[in-house]
Amino acid sequence: MADVVLKNVSKSYDKKNLIVDNISLEIKDKEFVILVGPSGCGKTTTLRMIAGLEQITAGKLYINGKCVNDLPPKDRDIAMVFQNYALYPHMNVFENMAFGLKLRKYEKKEIERRVMEAAEILELKNYLYHKPKELSGGQRQRVAVGRAIVRQPQVFLFDEPLSNLDAKLRVQMRAELSKLHKKLGVTMIYVTHDQVEAMTMGDRIAVMHKGKIQQFDTPLNIYNKPSNKFTAGFIGSPSMNFVESKLLKKDNGYFIDFLGAEIKLPNKFQNEKLEKYINQKIIVGIRPEDFIEPNFQQFNNNPKIKGIIEITEQMGAESYYYFRCNDKMIVVRTRHLSLKISEKIEVTLNLEKIHLFDGITEESI
Amino acid sequence: MIEPIKNKNFYLQRILLYIFLTTLLIITITPFLIMVITSFKTTDNIAGLRDILPSIETFKNFKISRETFKNYIEAWNDGMFGKYFYNTIIVTLLVILGNLIFDTMVAYALSRKEFYGKKLIFLFILARMMIPVQVLIIPVFILIKQLNLYDTLTALILPNVVQGFGIFLMKQYFDGIPKSLDEAAIIDGASDFQILRYILFPIAKPAIAVLIINTALSTWNIFLMPLILTQSVEKRVLGLGLALYKSQYGVDYVHSMAASTIAVLPILILFLCFQNYIVSGLTKGAVKT
Ligand SMILES: Nc1ncnc2c1ncn2[C@@H]1O[C@H](COP(=O)(O)OP(=O)(O)O)[C@@H](O)[C@H]1O
Ligand SMILES: [Mg+2]
Numbered sequence: 177m178a179d180v181v182l183k184n185v186s187k188s189y190d191k192k193n194l195i196v197d198n199i200s201l202e203i204k205d206k207e208f209v210i211l212v213g214p215s216g217c218g219k220t221t222t223l224r225m226i227a228g229l230e231q232i233t234a235g236k237l238y239i240n241g242k243c244v245n246d247l248p249p250k251d252r253d254i255a256m257v258f259q260n261y262a263l264y265p266h267m268n269v270f271e272n273m274a275f276g277l278k279l280r281k282y283e284k285k286e287i288e289r290r291v292m293e294a295a296e297i298l299e300l301k302n303y304l305y306h307k308p309k310e311l312s313g314g315q316r317q318r319v320a321v322g323r324a325i326v327r328q329p330q331v332f333l334f335d336e337p338l339s340n341l342d343a344k345l346r347v348q349m350r351a352e353l354s355k356l357h358k359k360l361g362v363t364m365i366y367v368t369h370d371q372v373e374a375m376t377m378g379d380r381i382a383v384m385h386k387g388k389i390q391q392f393d394t395p396l397n398i399y400n401k402p403s404n405k406f407t408a409g410f411i412g413s414p415s416m417n418f419v420e421s422k423l424l425k426k427d428n429g430y431f432i433d434f435l436g437a438e439i440k441l442p443n444k445f446q447n448e449k450l451e452k453y454i455n456q457k458i459i460v461g462i463r464p465e466d467f468i469e470p471n472f473q474q475f476n477n478n479p480k481i482k483g484i485i486e487i488t489e490q491m492g493a494e495s496y497y498y499f500r501c502n503d504k505m506i507v508v509r510t511r512h513l514s515l516k517i518s519e520k521i522e523v524t525l526n527l528e529k530i531h532l533f534d535g536i537t538e539e540s541i
Numbered sequence: 542m543i544e545p546i547k548n549k550n551f552y553l554q555r556i557l558l559y560i561f562l563t564t565l566l567i568i569t570i571t572p573f574l575i576m577v578i579t580s581f582k583t584t585d586n587i588a589g590l591r592d593i594l595p596s597i598e599t600f601k602n603f604k605i606s607r608e609t610f611k612n613y614i615e616a617w618n619d620g621m622f623g624k625y626f627y628n629t630i631i632v633t634l635l636v637i638l639g640n641l642i643f644d645t646m647v648a649y650a651l652s653r654k655e656f657y658g659k660k661l662i663f664l665f666i667l668a669r670m671m672i673p674v675q676v677l678i679i680p681v682f683i684l685i686k687q688l689n690l691y692d693t694l695t696a697l698i699l700p701n702v703v704q705g706f707g708i709f710l711m712k713q714y715f716d717g718i719p720k721s722l723d724e725a726a727i728i729d730g731a732s733d734f735q736i737l738r739y740i741l742f743p744i745a746k747p748a749i750a751v752l753i754i755n756t757a758l759s760t761w762n763i764f765l766m767p768l769i770l771t772q773s774v775e776k777r778v779l780g781l782g783l784a785l786y787k788s789q790y791g792v793d794y795v796h797s798m799a800a801s802t803i804a805v806l807p808i809l810i811l812f813l814c815f816q817n818y819i820v821s822g823l824t825k826g827a828v829k830t
Contacts, residue, residue, distance in 0.1 A: 227728060229724050229727065229728075248727075249727050249728050249730075250727070250728070250729075250730035250731075254728070255728060256724075256725075256728045258721050258724070258725060260719070260721055262719065262721035262722050262724065262725040263725075264722060264725070264726075264740060264744075265722075265744060266743045266744055266746075275726070275729050275731075275739070276728075276729035276730055279729055279730040279731055279735060280730055323725075323729070327729075
């Protein structure tokens, strides 16, 4: 049992700028929560406050229902895996994993049992007597995880643990960490700047920006119903297209002005929530994957946009096309077209999938 | 790493470098050679200073025999030489021990902790390193006198158990060890002392080796401090004992050189033991580079 609750937690190093700005999170027992956000948004700082390596400037932190603001790291029942692994260079793999247990005066037999068990899970058995410098990046990473496992803490903290691995290993470790989470049945808080890691690994994702939590929800909810323009743009690759627009009201409903064309909003948007935005600036967002080729019959009547392709990115199974429409760069992600640079492209909006944001606050409408 | 292409210039540089190093080596080693060679002469073939300077003759006459080795036995047995040797070892060992403990503790605080006046304290420590012992000897003398430690070995040990050089050396080395290692240890449950003892201290082995060698060297050779702070023959250390050697039989080059050779040996052995450690690079692999 270990839930982690942050209540209005803030952090400032210089008593002026808030690096972490009044964040509140309720992380349930056994949950795998991802803190994701661009570099410098305060993720590491947040994690370090949870670990106890950083003083909390304001607010309260509860682990397992107990306020731990003033508890030193060793009494918080947490373990942390650092971005650079921080393995002790003079100790071999066994000693690295056993160090925490030795300090806690565990019996020799128990230490051995736990280290062996962790080595088994992490496939490190053949490397127990190697020094960190004799290991590959992936192995070092696993030793760092092993050092956390042996202590059997209630909460695991990870700070971008995969960022130093190559792409293939990263995918593999992603799956292994998810498996480990299920196997150990513990709470995990995982920091990353990589939205793919966030989407694939987390039970819930907390999107951070400028020291604030933008949204805290399941991956699919964040993808489908982003709470604001930042979240919408941050999750998904390539990023969502944003077009400045104006909301119009006509006899038969609400319309938007989309790159010069007047488009009637689909039924799900036709409600009184939009009333206050009439004739106001709003932002329309559409994901690159929510365009369709115009010759797909069922969408034939949807509005079309067209332009000349400026950049193409071939991913094999699908392609990204960047083109300009009314001087606005739009990116489309599709597997149905095979076009080249400076060819014409014409696509249709899947209107059901568009997102509307307040033109000033950038909050989702 | 890619091997650089070696051109003519490279070899020329190498040759010049080796000439330079060889010259340095000769300059450094000559006094030692003279010392060792002289120590194996017999008193008869030394008439004056001129016989000490190395010449073809010297090498021709040089032989280690039971007879010439007698110089060493005589030097050792002469007067209080054994006592001096013992005193020096005690003083040196305790001073090294003190520096290992206290220098690293001070360095840990300076490297890892934030506190008011830290920069100023570090500055004082650096400044202290620049003041020669001759300047400090009077206040130290007064202090020692008031502590009732005059004419004791403690008087030679206590003022030296923590030294600016060692603090500086260790702080610089600790600064180069990533802080995330400390943090990992904190999460693992280590206290400050345990971080120092189990993490920083072993990683800093190369610096520790330098600290040991350096402290040993400077302590083994102390001269002024024992001259001022001790009085009785039983409290003499080697440096002082050797300097006063001549007073025994006038100028006795042969025996005093044999005694000097004995005095140098421990330091030489210590250096040979530690030279491998004085190569850093131990932290490789701890943290991605
Ligand atoms: N010890 C520190 N002192 C002052 N500023 C810091 C310190 N640590 C981090 N910061 C600042 O806090 C901000 C957030 O840092 P961090 O939490 O590491 O971001 P992230 O992990 O999201 O990339 C950065 O702008 C960084 O410069
Ligand atoms: Mg970070």
